[in-house]
Amino acid sequence: MGVTVVLCAVSAVLGALAGGLWFRRREKRTLQSLDGMLDQAICGEFSPTKFDESLFSAVESRLADYLEASAVSARNLQAEKDAIKTLIGDISHQTKTPIANLLLYAQLLGEQPLPPQGRDCAAALERQAEKLKTLIEALVKTSRLENGILTFQPVVGPLAPMLEQAVAGLQPKADRKGITLTLLPTQAQARFDPKWTEEAVCNLLDNGVKYTPTGGAVTVSVTAYELFCRIDVTDTGMGLAEEEQAKVFQRFYRAPAARDGEGVGIGLYLVRQIAAGQGGYVKVSSQRGRGSTFSLFLPREGAAASERIFRN
Template identity: 30%
Template sequence: MFLKNPRLLLKSNSFRLITWYTLFFILSSLVINIYAYTVISSFIYEQSRKEIEEDIADLAKIYQENGLEALREDVYEDEEESFLIRLIGNQGNTLISRIPKDWSGFNVEQLEKSDYPKNKEWKYLKGDDNENEFEMTSLSMPDGSTLQLSQKIIEREDLLRKIRKVYIIAIIPIILFAYLGGIFIADRALNPIRQLINTLNSIVASAKIDVRVPVYQTDKLHDELISLFNTMLEKIEALINGMRNVLDNVAHDLRTPMTRLRGTAEMALQSEQNADVLREALSDCIEESERILIMLNTLMDVSEAETGAMKLDQEEMNVAPLIEDVVELYGYVAEEKGVSVYTGFPKELYLTADRNWIRQVLANLLDNAIKYTPTGGRIDIEACRREQEVIITVKDTGVGISHEELHKIWNRLYRGDKSQSQRGLGLGLSLVKAIVGAHRGYVEVSSEPGIGSAFTIYLPL
């Protein structure tokens, strides 16, 4: 595909990653090679010049201690010495001059024409090809004379030239190695992306959302990306399953009210009664439709809370006044039924939560407690803070819940045997659990038939 369309190749992440890695590797190698060459060449220069400096110091010592003839004898003693040695008098006349035999390309006249290098400084001299082939240094004597030493640099330059050539030739395998390394790095870096693509293709092809990308624990950033992707899939799966469950519940539990609504309407149409009877039938239809609407809205709220799609307007709030408001609201109902409601909690009890939904939780629990507590019974609402959570308990002396039904009360639309006589949808406790779960909390219940029940919610600060 890339060969057919070069633009796609240039825009691909693999090509960019390989290119950047190759360039970076090559530039890094060049910097290292240049630094190494600089160090090596400096060392070679220093070593070659150090040898000359030591020799000229020895000759100067001989001249100062033993005189001109001793120096001349020492200079001409070793004809194989590869240094040019020259002693210039204080009048500019040449006292000693020894040129190695193998310096065929050296022009002696340039020694006379050119300025001498200053004391302990270096000067380059040219060969036949008019390029620098020799270097010279000078040392001033106390009597005004000047001692000069010169050496060939062609061997040193040839060595450095060979080193440069090796470095230049080494660029080819370096580029190849950098390119192969770039391919390897790009493959490792983009492998999680390929896995994500394969997983998405699998989901699209099979319509199954239970597929997950494996986490290999090889790179923190990649593992985090894959974990977030898997978490997203889990949330999507939970949303879809929640929608499926809602539709199943709606399809199952709406049959009875819809049948009752249809039956009432058909009877009204077939009846030849007066307007009051028809008006009553219409009233029953409206009441049943209102019940259906409440059921649908509650089912949607439960589904949103359970799947994490519920929008929470969380704020730091004092839950104590909220409990008091709910108790005051339901106090009239409890008073009419002859049920006593008692509270016990501090005046300040702060947590971060959605005020309206927490009010709904408290209202549902208190409403259930009043419903299933007989006349003369008692309801206690307590709240406190423990470590990093707020605990709210609603305890009653009602009919209680059997152990067989205790784990079923959180199911949607479930109504126990003792609740059949009470009006309701069977969604109150499901909504309580879902809302508390959406706040990263949890609910516990304990109950004994004939003694009462206690619902405790735990909400993080």
């Protein structure tokens, strides 16, 4: 009798151990399966498979349904981006020739022996065609950035060459308006995409020259910190009221005092997109009637170390 009880107890223990081992193995297989499904989803290669109706497999099935839905959403999003890319390309291509023709004929018309009123109309036509050209180009650039069609390629390098090119591009406009445009010397380095950062700086310079009266000044300077480089574009223009400063980087926003001037209100928005796309940011410090300073912050990953090596 005693032996029978012992044998039953041993059998029960062995059965429990066997059941526990089976459960652990099944749990491990399920976790490995879930881990593999997540790896496939991360790599964009997830495809559903069949599962049995046990509790763990029910969890697998629900996770599989969720990942499959996510994969479908990702494919739909990519399809939408491809469609937007095609649309942007079509708009850019189809509008270039008509706008170029508008500008050409407006210029030819302005060269004809017209009465004063006719000359004013020809000049207005040319200005509006230029405005349309600027608007289309800005919208295409912004749409490409927002939809990830264009990507940044930042590298560590000196800021001076890029800033010199930007200043040189705006120098004729500043000269025509009688504005002093100055770039202060700098040896600072940062991590940035030269092409797109120059685009951002040109927009800041254009904004400064545009809203600075004749006889004023626009100055570009650089301050290097441990983590960021700050590019300041300071003007002696009309300035911004405090309530306008939070809105000035919004798309199509124009300050009330600037609505009758040139521009479409997208340049500063594009600056913000370019800064954010490179891990930086932009801010403004201004007072009404006392000018503005727009500051573009760029990351310095690796730049500080490069400068120390260069100095040594």
